[in-house]
Amino acid sequence: MQRKTEKLVPSGSQTGFDKFRKSLRTQRELWIISIPIILWVLLFAYYPMYGILMAFFDYTPGKEIFQCPFVGLKHFKSFLTNPAIWQLLRNTLAMSALSLTIGFIAPIIFALLLNEVGHLKIKKLVQTVSYLPHFISWVVTGSMVYMMLSSEGILNGMLLGLGLTDKAIPFLTQGSYYWTIYIIVNVWKGIGWSSIIYLSSISGVDDELYQAGAIDGLGRWGMAMHITLPSIAPTILILWILGIGGILNAGFDYHLIIGNSATQAYWDVIDTYTYRYGVQQGYYSMSTAVSLMKSVIGFALVVLTNWISKKTTDMSILY
Amino acid sequence: MRKVAYIKRSTGGMVFDILNGVFITIFTILVVYPFLNILAISFNDGIDAVRGGIYLWPRKFSLLNYEYVFSNRDLLRGAGVSVLRVVVGTVTGVLGSALLGYIVSVRNFYGRKFMRVLFLITMYFGGGLIPTYLLMLRLGFMNSFAVYWVPSIFSAFYMLLASSYIQNLPEALFESARIDGSSEMRIFFQIVVPLSIPMLACIAVYIGVGQWNSWFDVSLYSKDGKWDNLQIILYRLLNQATALQKMMEQQRVAEKMKTLQPQTVRAATTIVVVLPVIFIYPFFQKYFVSGITIGAVKG
Numbered sequence: 159m160q161r162k163t164e165k166l167v168p169s170g171s172q173t174g175f176d177k178f179r180k181s182l183r184t185q186r187e188l189w190i191i192s193i194p195i196i197l198w199v200l201l202f203a204y205y206p207m208y209g210i211l212m213a214f215f216d217y218t219p220g221k222e223i224f225q226c227p228f229v230g231l232k233h234f235k236s237f238l239t240n241p242a243i244w245q246l247l248r249n250t251l252a253m254s255a256l257s258l259t260i261g262f263i264a265p266i267i268f269a270l271l272l273n274e275v276g277h278l279k280i281k282k283l284v285q286t287v288s289y290l291p292h293f294i295s296w297v298v299t300g301s302m303v304y305m306m307l308s309s310e311g312i313l314n315g316m317l318l319g320l321g322l323t324d325k326a327i328p329f330l331t332q333g334s335y336y337w338t339i340y341i342i343v344n345v346w347k348g349i350g351w352s353s354i355i356y357l358s359s360i361s362g363v364d365d366e367l368y369q370a371g372a373i374d375g376l377g378r379w380g381m382a383m384h385i386t387l388p389s390i391a392p393t394i395l396i397l398w399i400l401g402i403g404g405i406l407n408a409g410f411d412y413h414l415i416i417g418n419s420a421t422q423a424y425w426d427v428i429d430t431y432t433y434r435y436g437v438q439q440g441y442y443s444m445s446t447a448v449s450l451m452k453s454v455i456g457f458a459l460v461v462l463t464n465w466i467s468k469k470t471t472d473m474s475i476l477y
Numbered sequence: 478m479r480k481v482a483y484i485k486r487s488t489g490g491m492v493f494d495i496l497n498g499v500f501i502t503i504f505t506i507l508v509v510y511p512f513l514n515i516l517a518i519s520f521n522d523g524i525d526a527v528r529g530g531i532y533l534w535p536r537k538f539s540l541l542n543y544e545y546v547f548s549n550r551d552l553l554r555g556a557g558v559s560v561l562r563v564v565v566g567t568v569t570g571v572l573g574s575a576l577l578g579y580i581v582s583v584r585n586f587y588g589r590k591f592m593r594v595l596f597l598i599t600m601y602f603g604g605g606l607i608p609t610y611l612l613m614l615r616l617g618f619m620n621s622f623a624v625y626w627v628p629s630i631f632s633a634f635y636m637l638l639a640s641s642y643i644q645n646l647p648e649a650l651f652e653s654a655r656i657d658g659s660s661e662m663r664i665f666f667q668i669v670v671p672l673s674i675p676m677l678a679c680i681a682v683y684i685g686v687g688q689w690n691s692w693f694d695v696s697l698y699s700k701d702g703k704w705d706n707l708q709i710i711l712y713r714l715l716n717q718a719t720a721l722q723k724m725m726e727q728q729r730v731a732e733k734m735k736t737l738q739p740q741t742v743r744a745a746t747t748i749v750v751v752l753p754v755i756f757i758y759p760f761f762q763k764y765f766v767s768g769i770t771i772g773a774v775k776g
Contacts, residue, residue, distance in 0.1 A: 181587030187661045206604020295690035297708045301747040302511040315529040436607040449605040
């Protein structure tokens, strides 16, 4: 390549390689700063990507991946034919479905309602308070959930006090409550933060639209439905497409903190499975195969949803 | 907000305003209430609290829980680790991202595009849990403090945040400094850093809160407990109390303070863990929001 360009380019002008060599000389300082950064990213970001290859080998730690026996798709097959997969898929999809519906719509409704609050100071205050839970760690959130829902917690105290139940309800140890509590806690934690993006796109709506709407006799409901909502529709769509990509992410920290052995049949999702088998029990290759499959499906879903959205609404997040 | 001016007042609108006001009020109470409840329980006498029914105010006031928390060696050590983590992680993370952001914004630097792409790829692709975990084991990061800050010095997201800010600084400043023979590091520390304080503060708040709140990496890499932070101690307090039916905690505490109960100790620990975040929150919340808007535009 190099020689060819040298022939084609008349002497005097520079090829890319010459420019590079010159820059090594003249911009030596910048390169010297860059080299450790490049080494860092190769080690901490690209080396783990290479490590994904262990999904196709029977990897044992301490050896190089290529020294281990190549097994092809064995780990993928063994996971896909494992009967445990059905429970994992059920839990993952159930909780994702809740997040993509209730968890997705709640911040939109909240943003629309907060937008109707006339008092600017109150609006600001409520907004500030609403995203406080986003900055609280999962462990603290878990501690609050225990305080509220354990058998001697507040909720049971209230129910017993009001005589609505004569025995404490085991909210945290009975699997049938698990998904409901999961979505409530996630909405509590995320609603304010997710609404910021909607509120900022609502504030960007052209004022003239509302003036025109008023002249045409739209009331507040009409303006919200015919002006505000359509204006934030592209934002909603983009976030939904991205949300579809995460359909196989159905919480992780939450389950490790709130989940327990009594409710495991309801919280064990793909990520917790990978963690348990990979880190805790040392099935590194199998675990890596499962998370690789998960990422590939997530990526494919984003591309697919994006394609559908492009066909139907002419909006796209990818190029 | 603005559009209210164009709208006729109607009874329907008034009813809506009232209902909406009620809804927003209930919502705000629901967000704040868990914090207030835990605060009340943390100031209550342990045995009394087991009876339940403490909603907003302690029934039998006691400082014993906090006395226990602040005299417990594990918790104090954990607090030290948490603070150290935040300080080291934030300083290195902010300087690292800002330096990287500066390098990819030097207009005629030949490697600029290469560096940018090299990092952008990491935003969309990663090795995942197991390969990363094995790398840390291989580097000997198990049971070390380095694992908390070395893998997070540079980040593609903060690089974008920093470079979009630095690109808006007047180029002439850097050019004249270079002509005067100043080194790139000197330009970075004496021109870029002082001019980018708002952006640096924004990144610092994000990294700092993230470092304070981390617990999962601690559970992975702090096996001998030497580098346990506050979050992981609270995590164990939660899980022990439920799994072991509070046995261990109670016995350890019994000789010292008779009325202590796991529930109230947990509440006091939770307050200690969450207080720093709530305390800095009012001061930094504008940076939180500016971060998400820049992120939204770029991402």
